Amino acid sequence: xxxxxxxxxxxxxxxxxxxxxxxxxxxxxxxxxxxxxxxxxxxxxxxxxxxxxxxxxxxxxxxxxxxxxxxxxxxxxxxxxxxxxxxxxxxxxxxxxxxxxxxxxxxxxxxxxxxxxxxxx
Amino acid sequence: xxxxxxxxxxxxxxxxxxxxxxxxxxxxxxxxxxxxxxxxxxxxxxxxxxxxxxxxxxxxxxxxxxxxxxxxxxxxxxxxxxxxxxxxxxxxxxxxxxxxxxxxxxxxxx
Numbered sequence: 001x002x003x004x005x006x007x008x009x010x011x012x013x014x015x016x017x018x019x020x021x022x023x024x025x026x027x028x029x030x031x032x033x034x035x036x037x038x039x040x041x042x043x044x045x046x047x048x049x050x051x052x053x054x055x056x057x058x059x060x061x062x063x064x065x066x067x068x069x070x071x072x073x074x075x076x077x078x079x080x081x082x083x084x085x086x087x088x089x090x091x092x093x094x095x096x097x098x099x100x101x102x103x104x105x106x107x108x109x110x111x112x113x114x115x116x117x118x119x120x121x
Numbered sequence: 122x123x124x125x126x127x128x129x130x131x132x133x134x135x136x137x138x139x140x141x142x143x144x145x146x147x148x149x150x151x152x153x154x155x156x157x158x159x160x161x162x163x164x165x166x167x168x169x170x171x172x173x174x175x176x177x178x179x180x181x182x183x184x185x186x187x188x189x190x191x192x193x194x195x196x197x198x199x200x201x202x203x204x205x206x207x208x209x210x211x212x213x214x215x216x217x218x219x220x221x222x223x224x225x226x227x228x229x230x231x
Contacts (some may be wrong), residue, residue, distance in 0.1 A: 037220070039222070046208075046210065046222065046223075046224045046225040047159075047161075047167065047210050047222045047225065048222060049212070049219075049220040049221065049222055052218065052220065060217070060218035060219055060220075062219070063122070063219070064122075096166060096167070100220070101172075104173075105155060105172050105173045105176070106155035106157075106172075106173070106214040107155060107157035107169060107172035107173070107212070107214075108157070108159070108167075108169060108212070109169055109172070109178070111166040111167055111168075111169075112166065113166050114166050
């Protein structure tokens with residue numbers, strides 16, 4: 001069964017770069033049928049899509065975050081990563097990684113449990 | 122900027138039927154956007170309910186159904202149960218590779 005697990009620092013200082021990794025187990029990140037995505041949820045608020053990446057490295061980003069976001073993939077480790085630069089308190093959120101099925105459908109079919117990242121000095 | 126609209130809150134009586142909607146700030150929602158629906162309870166990751174407008178995800182009870190109603194995507198819960206009390210999010214996948222979440226609907230069953 002596919003599992004996704006987010007990992008990274010739970011506390012980041014303002015103006016620094018948030019870095020998270022999602023480790024995929026029970027399936028290959030190199031499957032041609034899927035993209036891999038990051039979604040976040042500020043405390044008490046709704047879900048916000050950050051971006052998706054294909055195993056080849058092709059990316060799509062939320063236009064509102066595009067200038068600060070980089071998503072990368074490491075197929076040898078079955079991982080993909082998120083970097084968000086110049087963070088502020090508004091970037092405090094639970095960050096989820098998820099798998100996006102792209103063949104004959106288009107939806108997030110598997111989610112990680114999420115990890116809380118707090119931006120504070 | 123694409124904005125996906127959902128009712129902020131809704132309430133339904135146990136055993137009742139409720140329809141939540143998912144619209145666009147400009148234009149109509151069609152199957153081309155592959156509307157999907159997710160259920161989230163506090164402290165938990167979202168759970169996939171419906172994808173490609175009206176296909177239930179594995180293990181989802183048939184009291185959940187999806188459709189296009191007018192110019193919006195819709196999630197209907199028929200015979201609501203207490204544990205359906207959750208937040209519900211729709212997602213539209215734009216042709217440009219961008220995914221857009223709605224603001225979510227908080228459903229109360231009382």
